[in-house]
Amino acid sequence: MKQPVPVSKNEEVVVDIEGLTHDGEGVGRAKGFTLFVRDALPGERVRAKVLKVKKTYGYAKRLELLAASPDRVDAPCPIFRQCGGCQLQHMAYDAQLRWKRQHVIDSLERIGKLRVAGSGSGAAGGGADGVTDSSAGAKGSERSKGLETGEKAITGGNGVALAGAEAGATPTEAVSPAGAASSAGAASPAGAASPETSAPGMSPSGAAAAAAGIVVHPTIGMNEPWRYRNKAQVPIGMAMADLKDGAAGSLIGGFYAQGSHRIIDMDECLIQHERNDEVVRQVKAIGRRLGVSAYDENTGRGLLRHVMVRTGYVTGEVMVVLVTNGDRIPRVDEWVAGIREAVPAVKSIVQNVNKRNTNVIFGDVTRVLWGSDVIYDELDGIRFAISARSFYQVNPEQTVVLYRKAVEYAGLTGTETVIDAYCGIGTISLFLARQAGRVYGVEVVPEAIEDARRNAELNGIRNVEFAVGLSEEVMPRWREQGVEPDVIVVDPPRKGCDEALLQTILAMRPKRVVYVSCNPSTLARDLRVLEDGGYRTVEVQPVDMFPHTVHVEAVILLVRK
Structure with a gap:
């Protein structure tokens, strides 16, 4: 006979937290029933309000911390x-x-x-x-x-x-x-x-x-x-009237609130490199000054969708990428001049065009507005050229x-002989090549392989070979050619x-x-x-x-x- 669920929606219960889910929620039991509770750590006891009940588990909101973990x-x-x-x-x-x-x-x-x-x-x-x-x-x-x-x-x-x-x-x-x-x-x-x-x-x-x-x-x-982060990808939106630091309609940028697409405006992120924070602040300020509109995913209107900043940790070089909902950027020369003045370390200013109604950040078209198409950085003495869409x-x-x-x-x-089956821009391949006889790298993204070849040449590493394609298709061809990894x-x-x-x-x-x-x-x-x-x-x-x-x-x- 089916057992009734021992808790009900809106009921307040005491939950003993015994573990964490893969996304960081506390998980525990109330009346023997499994509940997931945000902001709760293993070993804690919390008073919580049940929000949602399934057949064998439910979700609850923490109301009070009754016993804290020593790890809190x-x-x-x-x-x-x-x-x-x-x-x-x-x-x-x-x-x-x-x-x-x-x-x-x-x-x-x-x-x-x-x-x-x-x-x-x-x-x-x-x-x-x-x-x-x-x-x-x-x-x-x-x-x-x-x-x-x-x-x-x-x-x-x-x-x-x-x-x-x-x-x-x-x-x-x-x-x-x-x-x-x-x-x-x-x-x-x-x-x-x-x-x-x-x-x-x-x-x-x-x-x-x-x-x-x-x-x-x-x-x-x-x-x-x-x-520690060398890259910031910041969604851009328009402030609502009740936001503390922005008048209605002003440009904001930060990160999405957990489980939503509501943008939390911020000027500082403690896991971002300080330079990334500063560049994002400057770009938002320039956008406000120039009257740039933000993309609205509900209507599909507005121009600026995301700002991406890359920083070379070793070199200090900066790339700014403006992801736009259209080909034309009004007052683009003022944009470029403003960024160059505010960010002396900038080496590359790039536009990426994404007109699709999608959550994917980048579109297919990328063009350089000013400077180089890459910045440079180093890992363990190996120099890498990093483009706007490189995986790094x-x-x-x-x-x-x-x-x-x-x-x-x-x-x-x-x-x-070593095969690097998901080689990207060649980062692991070049690390391996310093100690291997020969390294073969394969990657399905053509632009990544172009970057990998450029990076090998940049470092004078010649015992590597890169190919475009699916690993499971390219590797058998190499085997037919006598490559035995x-x-x-x-x-x-x-x-x-x-x-x-x-x-x-x-x-x-x-x-x-x-x-x-x-x-x-x-x-x-x-x-x-x-x-x-x-x-x-x-x-x-x-x-x-x-x-x-x-x-x-x-x-x-x-x-x-």
Whole structure:
């Protein structure tokens, strides 16, 4: 007989929070019923109002914090609870790192059905507290991707599934405890060999290592987890009369309120590089002075849709991109002159035209209004030319950590043949080429391959070859031409690897596969396919590319059995 739901809409209940969803909501129980509550951390007790009830779970709004977690901190951003850009500023940074590691572990176990070393009840070996600070000397992946999930699971603080959640129907991929303790080892600085793996893929090895399970290392965090983003993409709108700092009709720009397309006007974002904030402020002020209209997605009218700013962390060069709802920019010369005067470091002012009724930021037409079509920046001594639409990691400091780890896991001695299956503008390819015999990069976006070739030439790196196309189509052609990879590296978007590519990897049988992931769920799904096809997942290194958000990247080493 069907059991009645024990809570009702608008009822006030006490909820004990036991975990976090993949998007940072607290999850807990009231009267044995699962509720999702924003701004609630594991270990907290809250009084909440039930907003929505489904058959096996519901949503509630926190009214009162009855018992706070020791991991709760005051969010420094004044609009943290309105803006959807960050989700975890109210959680201590070390707790964020532990949670991200546990999120990876949960995905591996519940979606990939993989065994994690030391994980009896959600904990895993590899570090004393699941946290490693990055000490790399250089300063995420910005992937616009719909979330593709595998099996969905809800877990509590002890790693045990919460009763009453409807599998496949909840908004969670995995709900992880914030601070599950690790069972062994100690945190080590970024780039140092861990106790378990002094040589990647060599120790632990064989049947004993397979039985012990996958080593998930402590998350590598940042020493200073603020002001790390080198790119700002700011939606533009018109202020309403009741906004504090804007008269009705004036130009505003900031970020969308969580779960909506309502723009929160802001002049400062604590995860953006200070220069990006300053440039956005200046561009908005110039637009107001010139009477520029903002795009209205409801009517399709208005000119300015987005302002994008890129900053070279090493070079200091700035690119400004004006995304417009039309080809013509009134008073364009005054726009350009105003930006050049206000932003002395600007090297490129670009217009992108997007007339479509879409949430996608960029259109197909990009033209230079002034200066160069690229700016330059460096990662670990490698120089990159970055155009308006180039994919380039937004956290340079952690990108170096991530890519160094990928090269380490590749185990290169100078003679190997490596394929980079999602090469983009050649960032990982050029890191690999410094230690490999030859590197082949493939990418479906023609403009990215043009950038990759330019970047190889810019750095005098000649042992690389780039091709345009789908990896699963180009790689077999290379094989027919005699290319036999020792290592294949993949760095897919959030949706993970195409099934055809996974089958191509299995057919080519490299000694090692290095997987760079930005989505633990699709990572776990893909690892299951590779494991079933004859590979063993040896170790996983989570890297915090996006502090104070729920996103986590990871580098994974697989070896052929």
